[in-house]
Amino acid sequence: MSDRVLVINSGSSSLKYQLVDVDSGTALASGLVERIGEETGDVVHRSVDGEPIKLQVKIADHAAGLRLAFDMLERTGMSLSGSSIAAVGHRVVHGGEVFYRPTLITDEVMKEIDRLSALAPLHNPANIIGIESARELLPQVPHVAVFDTAFFHGLPDAAATYAIDSEVAREHGIRRYGFHGTSHEYVSGQVAQVLGRPLDQLKQIVLHLGNGASASAVRYGRAIDTSMGMTPLEGLVMGTRCGDIDPGIIMHLRRSADMDVDQIDQLLNRRSGLKGLCGDNDFREVRRMIESGDSAAQLAYDVYVHRLRRYIGAYMIELGGVDAITFTAGVGENSPTVRADALAGLESFGIAIDQDRNNSQSRAARVISIDDARVKVLVVPTNEELAIARASIACIAAD
The missing domain is CATH 3.30.420.40 (ATPase, nucleotide binding domain)
Incomplete structure (x- = not known):
């Protein structure tokens, strides 16, 4: 099995991607697609051993943005066809109380991520658009959701609880979830390595x-x-x-x-x-x-x-x-x-x-x-x- 993963971070009008070699811990290629849905969009693609490729072109939607990203990868010798990648990893901002581990994406998982959009209206809907587009373009590859809130799922109750009516809080999912968890977990692990x-x-x-x-x-x-x-x-x-x-x-x-x-x-x-x-x-x-x-x-x-x-x-x-x-x-x-x-x-x-x-x-x-x-x-x-x-x-x- 390949040890390469395509990582996608989808925003409301942008899309970041990176092709990661997990064994070596290196990024083989990365890119940013911006101003999706506007008159003119911007694409910047970088590979390890080449000059950045920049494009200005109309990008109708996220699916078109992903196709452009795949074209850039193909042009720089990083094809996503066949078994060249093991998985597509998606950053999802809010996992609520349901998702606190990396999760294989299914239609049921998508419905739940959509339901959680009420807690992250600026983020989860954009994440969903990216996931849907990627699943259409790469249906044969497993897609995994990794949640920003996961590292903080186990916060002590005293740190996670707001002092408001407990029934209202329970009914509406009001608690402290925390974000940037993927970064905090990664960095705290790196600190231990640096300090030995x-x-x-x-x-x-x-x-x-x-x-x-x-x-x-x-x-x-x-x-x-x-x-x-x-x-x-x-x-x-x-x-x-x-x-x-x-x-x-x-x-x-x-x-x-x-x-x-x-x-x-x-x-x-x-x-x-x-x-x-x-x-x-x-x-x-x-x-x-x-x-x-x-x-x-x-x-x-x-x-x-x-x-x-x-x-x-x-x-x-x-x-x-x-x-x-x-x-x-x-x-x-x-x-x-x-x-x-x-x-x-x-x-x-x-x-x-x-x-x-x-x-x-x-x-x-x-x-x-x-x-x-x-x-x-x-x-x-x-x-x-x-x-x-x-x-x-x-x-x-x-x-």
Whole structure:
């Protein structure tokens, strides 16, 4: 059997894909199809040993986008015909209380993922479109769903429960599910390898900082808390999402601004966070604005770091001490300033970053704390595609 897995991450108007060799842990090819359904779409395809291929062409729907991706793979010698791949692994954002393991996709599973769209209306419907298109184009290959919420399925009841009427919560599936679980699980496992210590002996804080951002407390390999909740809106300040706010703000906006549910949804998910505070959600641009003296950008950054430090402090107490704090994802991996500011002044807690190590441009997983620091601080590049590919292979092997 082939050890290659095609990993697909489908958004509402975009589609990311990667062909992963599970044995070697390498990406043989990857690509991004954007602006699906618009007048002109964009395709960028990268293979290991070639220049990127870029196209601008109308892409009618996700099925057309996938066909383009398959054409790109074929052109670069990565055919998906026959038994060239073992499985297709699909990222699915919300698994609810039903799905907490990688799951072989059947028509019944699809119905359940669709039912869970009520809990993730911005994500699950887009994931479904990608799955349906891929199943049509590759009907002979097993398709596996890997859920963002799975790693947090076993959260302690005290961490998973909202303090609202329990019957209402039960009837409507209201609890804390957590997201970015594939990344948090992968990164926490990598930390153990980098430190040369057993995973089941480490107390960790993992900070997944990208356009979407989340923190997790991982004790001995199991998540005991995470910043995102029933939806990916709770928690840290993000690119366009507000993170934690007083729920009373929602009622206030309804009554005072006459905003309906959809308008409030758009505000909190699309027009808040860094973008809402300073007009831009690209962290590089926010830094440029700060350097040019923009006070709104400075405030946005300060709010971002303040919230981050609050979660770090809370998780240090919840874990009863911490062995490792790890930064990952786009901002976490690429912003030495955020890493330094998030942990500034914590030397009395055994946390101290080495400035040269922190400023290094290395892309490798590495320790950036000083040698004798009690708490190890790391930068570990996440690799959700590899994690999904490995989970897909394990799923079909167990089936």
